[in-house]
Amino acid sequence: AQSVTQPDIHITVSEGASLELRCNYSYGATPYLFWYVQSPGQGLQLLLKYFSGDTLVQGIKGFEAEFKRSQSSFNLRKPSVHWSDAAEYFCAVGAGGAQKLVFGQGTRLTINP
Amino acid sequence: EPEVTQTPSHQVTQMGQEVILRCVPISNHLYFYWYRQILGQKVEFLVSFYNNEISEKSEIFDDQFSVERPDGSNFTLKIRSTKLEDSAMYFCASGGGAGNQPQHFGDGTRLSIL
Numbered sequence: 317a318q319s320v321t322q323p324d325i326h327i328t329v330s331e332g333a334s335l336e337l338r339c340n341y342s343y344g345a346t347p348y349l350f351w352y353v354q355s356p357g358q359g360l361q362l363l364l365k366y367f368s369g370d371t372l373v374q375g376i377k378g379f380e381a382e383f384k385r386s387q388s389s390f391n392l393r394k395p396s397v398h399w400s401d402a403a404e405y406f407c408a409v410g411a412g413g414a415q416k417l418v419f420g421q422g423t424r425l426t427i428n429p
Numbered sequence: 430e431p432e433v434t435q436t437p438s439h440q441v442t443q444m445g446q447e448v449i450l451r452c453v454p455i456s457n458h459l460y461f462y463w464y465r466q467i468l469g470q471k472v473e474f475l476v477s478f479y480n481n482e483i484s485e486k487s488e489i490f491d492d493q494f495s496v497e498r499p500d501g502s503n504f505t506l507k508i509r510s511t512k513l514e515d516s517a518m519y520f521c522a523s524g525g526g527a528g529n530q531p532q533h534f535g536d537g538t539r540l541s542i543l
């Protein structure tokens with residue numbers, strides 16, 4: 317069965333610092349991988365997705381993620397965070413665009429001024 | 430940009446009552462989903478719907494739950510007899526289904542069972 321692990325429940329970084337949020341997945345075939353962001357009281361907004369091809373994918377708001385099959389990882393990165401990036405970040409895996417998503421526990425990001 | 434809309438944003442209901450959560454998916458999408466997020470926990474899949482029938486459901490989606498697409502635009506989740514543990518944020522999502530189109534989520538309905 318598919319599963320997603322986000323090892324860090326809460327991360328605090330200073331504004332302007334770089335960020336990496338970890339995601340490990342378990343899936344028997346080639347996964348479809350996603351990162352979503354959830355601001356307080358809001359829904360889930362898609363940051364980026366990986367389906368195939370280039371293992372480094374670019375998303376919105378300056379985020380990128382790298383798919384590493386050998387490590388079963390899909391870590392999210394941003395070179396310089398902004399205060400507006402404070403939110404909950406969810407990694408998810410799916411069998412395809414039409415299939416259910418399995419989410420990780422989420423990582424709450426706090427930005428220090 | 431088209432978006433998924435959900436109503437109401439917050440629903441308060443007495444235990445044992447029926448509740449219907451409503452969603453308007455993105456108009457040209459073919460696949461529809463409900464997920465829930467209990468406070469402080471991960472987002473969990475409930476059900477997917479395609480071609481006017483359920484394509485997959487989770488263990489959570491028991492006989493108390495049902496989904497319907499009553500017309501060409503709405504997609505509803507009904508809980509027949511609510512329990513305290515049904516309190517959660519419920520998210521509707523829709524996806525094109527063709528190729529590699531990701532799911533787009535609504536802002537959710539917060540359901541509070543008293």
